[in-house]
Amino acid sequence: MDENTLQELKDTARRIRALTIDQIGYFGVGHIGGALSIVEALTILYYRHMNIDPQNPAKRDRDQFILSKGHAGPALYSVLADKGYFPQEWLHTLNVGGTRLPSHADMVRTPGIDMTAGSLGQGLSAGIGKALGHRIDGIDSKIYVIIGDGESNEGQVWEAAMSASHYKLNNLIAFTDYNKMQIDGYTQDIMDLDDLNAKWVGFGWNVLRVDGHSFPALNRAICKAKEEKCRPTMIIMDTIKGKGAYFAEGNLGNHNMPFDYDTAKEAIARLEKGAE
Amino acid sequence: MGKEKDMRATYNDTLIDLAASDERIVLMEADLMNASGTVTFKSTYPERFFDMGVAEANMAGVAAGLSSVGKIPFAASFAPFASRKTYDQFFISANYAHLNVKMVGTDPGITAQVNGGTHMSFEDGGLMRNIPGLVVFEPCDNVSLEKLIRKAAEYEGCTYMRLHRKGGNIIYKEDDEFELGKGVVLRDGSDVTLVATGLVMVAEALEAADELKKEGISAAVIDMHTVKPIDRELIVKYAQKTGAFVTCENHQVVNFLGSAVAEVLVEEHPALLKRVGVQDEFGEVGKLDYLKKRYGLTAANIADNARAILTQKKQ
Ligand SMILES: Cc1ncc(C[n+]2csc(CCOP(=O)(O)OP(=O)(O)O)c2C)c(N)n1
Ligand SMILES: [Mg+2]
Numbered sequence: 001m002d003e004n005t006l007q008e009l010k011d012t013a014r015r016i017r018a019l020t021i022d023q024i025g026y027f028g029v030g031h032i033g034g035a036l037s038i039v040e041a042l043t044i045l046y047y048r049h050m051n052i053d054p055q056n057p058a059k060r061d062r063d064q065f066i067l068s069k070g071h072a073g074p075a076l077y078s079v080l081a082d083k084g085y086f087p088q089e090w091l092h093t094l095n096v097g098g099t100r101l102p103s104h105a106d107m108v109r110t111p112g113i114d115m116t117a118g119s120l121g122q123g124l125s126a127g128i129g130k131a132l133g134h135r136i137d138g139i140d141s142k143i144y145v146i147i148g149d150g151e152s153n154e155g156q157v158w159e160a161a162m163s164a165s166h167y168k169l170n171n172l173i174a175f176t177d178y179n180k181m182q183i184d185g186y187t188q189d190i191m192d193l194d195d196l197n198a199k200w201v202g203f204g205w206n207v208l209r210v211d212g213h214s215f216p217a218l219n220r221a222i223c224k225a226k227e228e229k230c231r232p233t234m235i236i237m238d239t240i241k242g243k244g245a246y247f248a249e250g251n252l253g254n255h256n257m258p259f260d261y262d263t264a265k266e267a268i269a270r271l272e273k274g275a276e
Numbered sequence: 277m278g279k280e281k282d283m284r285a286t287y288n289d290t291l292i293d294l295a296a297s298d299e300r301i302v303l304m305e306a307d308l309m310n311a312s313g314t315v316t317f318k319s320t321y322p323e324r325f326f327d328m329g330v331a332e333a334n335m336a337g338v339a340a341g342l343s344s345v346g347k348i349p350f351a352a353s354f355a356p357f358a359s360r361k362t363y364d365q366f367f368i369s370a371n372y373a374h375l376n377v378k379m380v381g382t383d384p385g386i387t388a389q390v391n392g393g394t395h396m397s398f399e400d401g402g403l404m405r406n407i408p409g410l411v412v413f414e415p416c417d418n419v420s421l422e423k424l425i426r427k428a429a430e431y432e433g434c435t436y437m438r439l440h441r442k443g444g445n446i447i448y449k450e451d452d453e454f455e456l457g458k459g460v461v462l463r464d465g466s467d468v469t470l471v472a473t474g475l476v477m478v479a480e481a482l483e484a485a486d487e488l489k490k491e492g493i494s495a496a497v498i499d500m501h502t503v504k505p506i507d508r509e510l511i512v513k514y515a516q517k518t519g520a521f522v523t524c525e526n527h528q529v530v531n532f533l534g535s536a537v538a539e540v541l542v543e544e545h546p547a548l549l550k551r552v553g554v555q556d557e558f559g560e561v562g563k564l565d566y567l568k569k570r571y572g573l574t575a576a577n578i579a580d581n582a583r584a585i586l587t588q589k590k591q
Contacts, residue, residue, distance in 0.1 A: 029390070070394065095390045097566030102392040118394025119357065120330050150307060153329035184309045184327055191307075191329025 001216050005048075009215045012082075013043045017244045018268045019078035023091040025264020030094070030103065033241040033254035035075035037179040037212070038146055041237060044218045045144055046079050049226075054084040057112050063141045064114040064130055068123020069148035069177065070104035071256075077101050077110065085112035121154025123147060124174060128164050131172040131232075142226065145174040150182025153191045158203070164232040165204030172232040173225045177212065179241035183255045200234040212237025246270050280444035283475065284313030284382070286418045287439055290425045291350060292320050299324075301429065304339055304351035306332045311441060312352045312382055336362035339377045340369035348376055348429060354388065355381030355438060359400035370434050371407050377434050379404075384414065384438035385526035386567035387476065388559065396559020402531030404436040405504045411456055412504040414438035416478035419448035420460075420501055427456050440475040447478065447499070459507040465496030468582045468589075469514040472524035473500045473533050476573060477552075481524045483575035488582055495582060506536040508544065515545040520589050522550050522581045526573055529553040548588055550581040 016039050024030035046052070050063040067076050074094060081088045086100070093099040100109045104118030114130075117123045127145040134141055147157060164172055176196065184190045193199070200207045206228045210217040218237070225233035242248030245267045247259060295301040295317070302324045303317050309327055318325040328335040332353050339349040352358060358381035359366075370377040381400050388395040404412045411431065415421035421439075428435045435456075447462065454460070459471070462478070463485055472481035478499050485495040496514055500507065514521070521541065525533040534551030541547050554571050568574050 027390075095392070095561050097560075097562030097570065099561060102561035103390055104392050104394050106393070116394075118392065119361070150330050153307070153331040155331060155333060182330065183307045183311070184305065190327050191331070 001219050006215055009043055009047065012047050013039050014271055015082060016043055016075065016078045018271055019082065019091060020075045021245055021264050021267050023074050023078060023094050025259055025261045026092050027094045027096070028260060029256065029258040030074060031071040031256050032245060032248050032259070033181065033257065034069055034148060034177065034179070035072040036243045036245055036248065037239040037241050038072055038075055038177050039243065040213050040215060040218060041146060041175055041177070042075055042079050044215055044222065046083060048219070049222050050144070051141065054112065057085060061139050061141055064143050066115040066117065066123040066127050066143070066145040067105045068117050068145055069120065069151050070117030070123070073101070073103055073105040076105060076113070080110070080112040086110070120148065120151040121156040124157055124160035124164070127172055127174065128160055128167070128169060131169045132167060134171060141171065143172050145172070147174060147176055148182070149176055149178045149180065149187050149193060150190070152176060152193060161200065161203040161205065168230045169232045170228045170230055173222065173235065174232065175235045175237055177239055178236050179239045181241045181252060181255070185252060196236055200236070204231060206231040206233040207236065208233065209236045210238070212239035213243060244271055280446050281418055282313060282442050283418060283421055283439060283444045284441040286421050286444065287312065287380070287425065288314045288317050290422045292317050294426065294429050295321050295324060298348070298429065300346060300348045302326065302342055302347045302349045304328060304335050304349055306330060306335050306353040306357065308353055308382070311354070313441065314352070332357045332361040333365045336365035336377070336379070337369050340365070340373060340375050343370065343375040343377050344373070348378065350378040350380060352380035352382055352439070354395055355384040355400045356395055356397035358382070359397060359403050359436070363403060367407055371410055375434065376432055378428055379434070379436045380439050381436065382439045382441045384440065384474065385476070385554070386559070386564060386571060386573060387440055387442070387526070389563055389567065390561055392561035393559040398528040398554045398557070398559060401438060401503060401527045405531055405536070409433065410504060411435040411502065413456060413502040414474040415501050416473070416475050416499050417445040417447040419446065419450060419452060420454055420499070423454045424456065424501060427454060431456060438474060443475070445475055445479055454501070457502045457505045457507060459510045460499040460501070461496065461510070462499050463495070463497040465494040465518065467494045467518060468520040468522065468586055469496045469498060469518045470522050470524060470578060470582065471498045471500050471511070471533065471537055473503055474526050476526045477524040480573065480575045481578055484578035484582065487575060487579045493582065493586065500533060503533050503536055506540060508540050511537055511540045512545045515541055515547040520548040520585045522552055522578055522585060524578050525553040527553055529555060548585050550585050552578050552581055
């Protein structure tokens with residue numbers, strides 16, 4: 001990845017972070033932690049890898065994305081607004097009665113969302129369905145899914161894991177946002193995932209482990225996943241929950257956290273300062 | 277509503293107290309300990325507390341196993357997950373097996389607020405009411421919550437409780453007593469009977485009765501905290517007395533309170549009935565006031581329905 005591309009991606013990620021902090025801070029409370037830990041992943045997918053067209057969101061042969069950890073919706077809304085799927089002003093309607101941007105990703109209400117989520121554990125199965133359907137129709141596209149590490153407690157995740165490799169879904173590329181935290185505490189203390197790599201390997205997946213905040217690392221992994229011939233890929237991203245917001249980063253209470261608009265503005269100012 | 281102690285604090289405190297005298301009591305969470313407010317149960321009885329992670333179906337199955345060796349598990353998650361995600365495990369391993377699991381669904385109905393449609397269960401009570409023999413209840417204030425938790429713990433068999441987490445209310449006096457399956461007449465009346473369940477709707481029904489009183493309408497208000505088994509005797513008594521009902525629930529009108537009351541009336545003493553509740557819709561995101569209006573879960577709507585049914589009664 002050349003310097004220019006890298007710089008562009010970093011700038012974009014900073015913009016997405018700022019929009020996400022602004023959006024949640026404007027409402028006053030929200031899932032800031034899990035939204036900020038996936039900003040680099042969303043950025044590299046939506047600005048570099050995915051074949052999509054905001055003018056034609058339903059394009060049949062597009063790549064699709066499922067935010068299985070649907071509570072991180074605000075990060076995805078920032079990306080979709082930035083890409084022009086809907087007006088940026090919508091971001092200040094997050095969670096307001098009658099909004100088209102509910103806390104959890106919702107394909108009925110929001111342009112550009114490919115799958116509804118929010119009840120954890122369901123997105124990967126839906127991704128398998130999309131991947132199988134595209135295979136039937138001969139559509140050469142990729143289905144991307146992000147799941148949470150806490151979400152990986154759900155049995156359905158492992159039922160999906162088994163079926164994706166059974167059906168040799170090389171058009172399915174999943175990510176685990178391994179931020180090591182769920183609501184009640186560290187994943188290690190609440191429900192230990194132990195050797196997560198080994199689990200996915202055991203289920204027959206192509207497993208890659210990356211720093212989830214590093215664009216070159218993410219890029220290499222996604223390129224590798226795209227070349228995979230007969231297995232689904234799981235990219236396990238080591239991430240930091242709340243990454244980039246001084247009041248939230250790494251703080252166990254950051255899952256669904258209240259903060260006011262002034263705090264949001266201060267956090268955004270610091271982000272921009274960090275960029276200089 | 278709202279100024280009182282959080283209902284979840286009453287849940288936690290009552291279970292700590294129960295656990296002190298009954299070593300069979302165990303508590304289970306599915307990564308929502310902070311939400312259910314059971315942190316001090318965990319610190320008081322760490323060996324009797326199990327956080328199962330985000331895995332509700334497994335939690336229900338494990339609860340059944342604990343029950344089979346003599347424990348009394350209280351297991352909680354948000355209402356949609358405590359019901360929809362656990363349904364077959366709770367149904368087969370716990371209920372069909374005649375065990376003793378106390379399932380708790382928090383943030384029922386519109387109280388899920390900004391968690392939105394995926395978290396807004398208007399169907400959990402109905403699903404649970406369909407399980408043979410299951411006791412299903414929804415306390416409306418902190419006093420009845422504490423007393424009914426104690427009754428549920430004493431009762432040998434499975435129960436499902438809809439638990440409001442945040443905010444509370446005081447409707448009863450400290451020394452009031454409660455029985456599962458017995459409704460409480462909060463206010464007597466002769467023109468129409470408002471039958472309500474839960475924190476949101478009992479308060480709205482009382483307010484509606486006040487409003488109606490100003491117009492000279494005498495409305496009885498019943499707190500039907502237990503929706504299954506429903507208090508048939510009390511419904512029949514008020515059918516004879518008023519001949520007109522409005523049910524009030526923070527739930528789909530299908531298969532929960534409104535349906536239960538309708539079934540009794542049709543079978544035992546036909547009377548007029550209107551059902552205030554969610555009219556076969558999904559939930560959506562918003563704050564409580566918005567959602568109350570959005571789904572008509574308001575005193576004003578209850579009063580309108582009462583007036584309408586009284587007009588019908590006169591014809
Ligand atoms: C089935 C289900 N159970 C419970 C919840 C409530 N909940 C929302 S987020 C969350 C923790 C998720 O942890 P993780 O997947 O690690 O999310 P992240 O750290 O990425 O925010 C829980 C328990 C839910 N949304 N769905
Ligand atoms: Mg996590």
